[in-house]
Amino acid sequence: MTGKVYLVGAGPGDPKLITVWGMELIQRADAIIYDRLIHPSLLRYAKLGAELIYCGKASGNHSIPQDEINELLIQKAKEGKQVVRLKGGDPFVFGRGGEEAESCVSAGIPFEVVPGISSGIAAPAYAGIPVTHREYGSSFAVVTGHRSGDRDKEVNWDQLARAVDTLVIYMGLANLGKICTQLIQAGLSHQTPVALVQEGTLQLQKTVTGTLLDIEEKAVAEKVCSPAMIVVGKVVALREKLAWFERHQEEIKRRNEKWVM
Numbered sequence: 001m002t003g004k005v006y007l008v009g010a011g012p013g014d015p016k017l018i019t020v021w022g023m024e025l026i027q028r029a030d031a032i033i034y035d036r037l038i039h040p041s042l043l044r045y046a047k048l049g050a051e052l053i054y055c056g057k058a059s060g061n062h063s064i065p066q067d068e069i070n071e072l073l074i075q076k077a078k079e080g081k082q083v084v085r086l087k088g089g090d091p092f093v094f095g096r097g098g099e100e101a102e103s104c105v106s107a108g109i110p111f112e113v114v115p116g117i118s119s120g121i122a123a124p125a126y127a128g129i130p131v132t133h134r135e136y137g138s139s140f141a142v143v144t145g146h147r148s149g150d151r152d153k154e155v156n157w158d159q160l161a162r163a164v165d166t167l168v169i170y171m172g173l174a175n176l177g178k179i180c181t182q183l184i185q186a187g188l189s190h191q192t193p194v195a196l197v198q199e200g201t202l203q204l205q206k207t208v209t210g211t212l213l214d215i216e217e218k219a220v221a222e223k224v225c226s227p228a229m230i231v232v233g234k235v236v237a238l239r240e241k242l243a244w245f246e247r248h249q250e251e252i253k254r255r256n257e258k259w260v261m
Contacts, residue, residue: 003030003077006084007091009116012123014062014201015039015219016256021221022114030081033072035095035181037119037227051076068095070103077109082098089119089215094144094170097189123200123229127207134154136234137165138150145172145179161186166233177216183232184212193236203253237256 006025010016018026024030026045034043034130036056044051053072054164055064076083091097091113120142124131131140141164143155160167161183172179173196184190190213198206198231210218211231 001080002233003078003079003081003113005073005085005100005109006082006114007097008086008114009090009095009098009118010035010038010042010126011085011117012089012119012126012201012254013037014252017117017201018042019116022116024232025084025114026086029084030083031076032086033069034085035088038086040203043085051081055174057177058121059132061230066099073100074103074107077104078107079134080141080165087116093118093120093142105237107170119200119227119229120170120211123197123205124168124195124235126201126205126245127195127197127231128193128239128244129195129197129231129235130238130242131166131168131231131235132149133141133235134236136238139156139164140166140167140168140233142170145169145175157182158186161188166231166235169232171226172230173219173224173226176219176230179230180212180216188212188232193234194225195231195236195239196228197231198224199224200227200229203249203256205245207239207243209236 008022008025009224010022021044026042027047027188029050032046033053033055047053055069060080066223071087073083085100087095090094097113101111141160142162190211192212194210194212194215195221196208206221208218208224
């Protein structure tokens, strides 16, 4: 019998932000193939005997190449297993879930997609930054700030700067200075607010705010490191007023400790 592959979004980090269906699938799975950014406590809910396979990726360090991950999903499903591919955030938002789904289709393997809360929305929310607001911004774009080295695939910052009110940038910390320069050259004011949200929704979350002109300097001074989300736009001005996470950090910590057995 052929098994089935479930592409499951684990959410942005806080383990309580996984969906009910996602948690049920973790508990049922015969094999869980998981990424670096999932909260490790989620694996404690796997059933006895479930196969746990790490295939996380960091910049310049891929434990298993993507093609091999695709083959692994197919192999485990052909063994008749119920396979959970557990990813941080949402499988289809910079999670390569589309590539893995295509591989399943090509191999005749049934699959389902279980959406997760995207870090691009959750990290700003935990920092007190709504990505849309009637008075500050009615549109936003989610974009990668990591250059592939292929000119045809590079982000068109000029068009983005003129098209939307808020930019949410994944994987851009290493290129922060270049991104800011390009956005200013595209016409954004050098005083445009910018926020960096490191380890969004997790207990160690840190938020640093500034402008396109000085955020790179502040990132160095505050020792901001990946994973971090970059938010650019007027909505960042709400951060000081709506910064709820820091006020409830201890309460959230106690809540999660009680929930994670």
